[in-house]
Amino acid sequence: MGSDLIGVWIAAFLTLGIMSFLYKDNPWYKFSEAIFVGLSAGYWFASLFWQSLHAKFWANWSPAVQSLFQGQFDYNLLYTGAGILGLMMLLRLIPPIGWISRWPLSVVVGGTAGLYLINYLVSNAVRQIGSTIQPVVTFPESIGWINSGGVIIGNVLVFAVLIVSLGFILFGRNTTIDLPTPTKLFFFLIALVACALGTFYSLSMPLNLTGLIIFMGVFCGLIYFFFSKEHTGFFGGAATVGTWFLMVTFGASFGYTVMSRMSLLIGRIDFLLVEWLKVVN
Amino acid sequence: MRREIPLIITATVGIAYIIQYFIPHTPFDKVEALFSDWLSIIAACAIWLGALNLLKLSFINVSKRKKDWFFSLVIIMSWLTMAMVGISEGPGFQEPGTKFDWLYNNVYTPLSATMFAMLAFYVASASYRAFRARNFQATLLLVAAFLVLSGRVLFDEIVFGFLPADWKILSTISDFIMQVLNTAGQRAILIGIALGTVSTSLRIILGIERSYLGSD
Numbered sequence: 018m019g020s021d022l023i024g025v026w027i028a029a030f031l032t033l034g035i036m037s038f039l040y041k042d043n044p045w046y047k048f049s050e051a052i053f054v055g056l057s058a059g060y061w062f063a064s065l066f067w068q069s070l071h072a073k074f075w076a077n078w079s080p081a082v083q084s085l086f087q088g089q090f091d092y093n094l095l096y097t098g099a100g101i102l103g104l105m106m107l108l109r110l111i112p113p114i115g116w117i118s119r120w121p122l123s124v125v126v127g128g129t130a131g132l133y134l135i136n137y138l139v140s141n142a143v144r145q146i147g148s149t150i151q152p153v154v155t156f157p158e159s160i161g162w163i164n165s166g167g168v169i170i171g172n173v174l175v176f177a178v179l180i181v182s183l184g185f186i187l188f189g190r191n192t193t194i195d196l197p198t199p200t201k202l203f204f205f206l207i208a209l210v211a212c213a214l215g216t217f218y219s220l221s222m223p224l225n226l227t228g229l230i231i232f233m234g235v236f237c238g239l240i241y242f243f244f245s246k247e248h249t250g251f252f253g254g255a256a257t258v259g260t261w262f263l264m265v266t267f268g269a270s271f272g273y274t275v276m277s278r279m280s281l282l283i284g285r286i287d288f289l290l291v292e293w294l295k296v297v298n
Numbered sequence: 299m300r301r302e303i304p305l306i307i308t309a310t311v312g313i314a315y316i317i318q319y320f321i322p323h324t325p326f327d328k329v330e331a332l333f334s335d336w337l338s339i340i341a342a343c344a345i346w347l348g349a350l351n352l353l354k355l356s357f358i359n360v361s362k363r364k365k366d367w368f369f370s371l372v373i374i375m376s377w378l379t380m381a382m383v384g385i386s387e388g389p390g391f392q393e394p395g396t397k398f399d400w401l402y403n404n405v406y407t408p409l410s411a412t413m414f415a416m417l418a419f420y421v422a423s424a425s426y427r428a429f430r431a432r433n434f435q436a437t438l439l440l441v442a443a444f445l446v447l448s449g450r451v452l453f454d455e456i457v458f459g460f461l462p463a464d465w466k467i468l469s470t471i472s473d474f475i476m477q478v479l480n481t482a483g484q485r486a487i488l489i490g491i492a493l494g495t496v497s498t499s500l501r502i503i504l505g506i507e508r509s510y511l512g513s514d
Contacts, residue, residue, distance in 0.1 A: 020400065023404075024400065024403065024405075025404070027404055027405060028407075028408035031408055031409050031412070032408050032409075032412045035412040035413055035416060036412060038416065039419060047366065047369050048369065048372060050369075051373045052372060052373075053406075053409040053410070054352070054373050054376075055352075055372065055373040055376030055377040055379075055380070056377070056379075056401070056405060056406045057410075058348070058349040058353070058373075058377050058380075058381075059349070059376065059377040059378065059379065059380025059384065060380050060402070060406060061345050062345075062346060062349045062377075062380075062381040063383070063384020063385050063391060063398065064384065064391075064392075065342040065345055065346060066384070066385055067384070067389050067391060069338050069341075069342035070339065070342055072389075073335050073338055073339055074335075077335070096336075099335065100339070102336065102339075102340050103340055103342070103343035104343070106343040106344055106347055107343055107347055107350070109347055109351075110347065110350060110354065116300050116512075119300065119301075119304040119511055119512070120303065120304055120307060121340045121343070122304070122510065122511075123303075123304035123305070123307040123308040123311075123510075124308075124333075124336060124340055125337060125340055125344070126308055126510050127307060127308035127309065127310065127311035127312040127315075127502070128311045128315060128333055128334075128336075128337045129337075130308070130312045130498075130499035130500075130502040130503050131311060131312035131313065131314065131315025131316050133495050133496075133499050134312070134315075134316060134495070134500065134503070135315070135316060137491070137492040137496055137499075138492060138496050141488045141489065141491060141495075142488075142489055142492035142496070145485045145488050145489050146489065149485055202434070202437060205434075205438075209471075227477075227478050230478050230479070230482065231478060231481055231482045231485070232482075234479065234481075234482020234486065235482050235485045235489070237486075238482065238483055238486025238487070239486050239489060241486075242486070242490045259486065260435055261438055262479060262483040262486065263483050263486065263487070264435045264438040264442065265438055265442040265479040266442075266479070266480050266483025266487070267439055268438065268443040269442050269475055269476055269480040270480075271425065271428070271439070271443045272442070272443040272444075272446035272447045272450075273446065275418070275421050275422075275425065275443070275447065276447065278414065278415065278417045278418035281411055281415035282415040282416075282418040284411060284415070285412050285415045288408070
């Protein structure tokens with residue numbers, strides 16, 4: 018039996034062991050889980066030994082020490098500090114002197130705080146705001162004023178349908194016309210189709226409807242996250258619209274997560290049927 | 299001593315990183331490069347700490363014959379096997395054909411993939427509870443997830459197969475949700491996270507936030 022065949026049988030045994038948890042917690046699952054836990058820890062132990070400690074510490078520090086013995090100072094001798102801090106981190110394993118690990122921990126926390134303060138501010142705040150605030154109408158030079166007017170009227174109509182539909186949903190509950198949920202859903206679907214058509218239309222047209230919707234979504238979403246003022250009146254309405262955008266976002270993310278997990282499951286079943294049992298070509 | 303020195307270290311390293319962004323020239327760029335390597339080495343030791351702690355606790359479980367001690371023994375054996383094989387292989391331990399690579403492909407990857415694949419069943423169960431159209435927001439979640447899912451699989455061909463081939467209705471709606479509505483929501487979340495991160499980082503660097511130092 019070749020090592021590949023042994024590998025396939027081991028993989029099948031462990032795969033079925035993990036899947037057996039669907040029935041109930043059992044020794045086969047616990048055995049497979051224990052192997053997974055141990056292997057994961059061992060994997061990271063070995064990987065970091067070569068990729069971080071050897072490649073970044075030993076490769077820099079060792080030649081610097083050799084240079085020092087030859088009477089030359091090498092700036093890489095500063096890696097001694099990292100080595101000492103790394104050892105101090107491991108002292109957490111000895112409870113009486115475990116507090117020493119706060120020193121290396123503070124280097125990691127301080128470095129991460131300094132790095133994230135700048136990176137998040139530049140990438141996730143400033144650039145995202147810059148991408149959100151864009152011109153709404155951008156006519157190319159070649160388009161005539163009559164065509165421009167038609168395009169604007171067409172887009173305004175689509176946008177009006179969107180606003181009216183959203184208005185019905187948003188303010189319907191505060192008026193004497195209390196719309197039932199299916200009706201609200203109907204108006205929302207009309208709004209969704211209007212948005213889709215408008216976006217498709219504006220993709221080749223000068224009105225940046227897409228940008229406008231994104232701006233509205235970001236604006237209302239941020240209002241929802243603003244808790245220093247009570248969510249009532251216009252502020253509350255905008256916050257409600259913000260929750261709709263957030264719900265769509267969560268729904269889309271959830272859809273992708275389901276797909277990725279299903280894809281993994283199909284991969285495992287494919288392995289069992291094709292590579293192990295060979296019942297499917 | 300136990301709290302003051304870590305606070306000084308935190309502020310020094312944090313401010314060094316901030317200065318490096320505004321003055322990206324020698325010596326600050328070299329300091330930043332050095333600190334980045336330091337962080338990488340210390341982070342590696344922190345992960346080693348976790349791995350060694352697992353080994354320590356497993357040894358205690360086995361030596362005291364605690365409940366399920368046999369599985370702790372399995373953890374120790376598999377831990378030592380993977381670590382020893384990886385370290386003995388040398389810097390090229392991940393290259394194809396090595397023993398470490400064999401263990402990775404035939405034991406670690408199947409276990410890892412199956413463990414995450416199992417989440418498909420729990421996601422299905424969670425989605426049943428989350429996606430019940432109890433109110434308008436839950437309905438939005440349901441409709442968005444359904445449209446994104448159907449736009450990414452073969453639903454267009456199955457449901458709208460009678461339409462011309464280039465009419466991808468579900469794909470277009472799915473793209474619209476992903477590129478417009480989802481982008482707007484993601485940006486609002488990202489900007490919120492960024493502002494929160496900036497304020498928390500400032501609190502840490504200025505020594506106002508000290509919870510990471512523990513209580514004693």
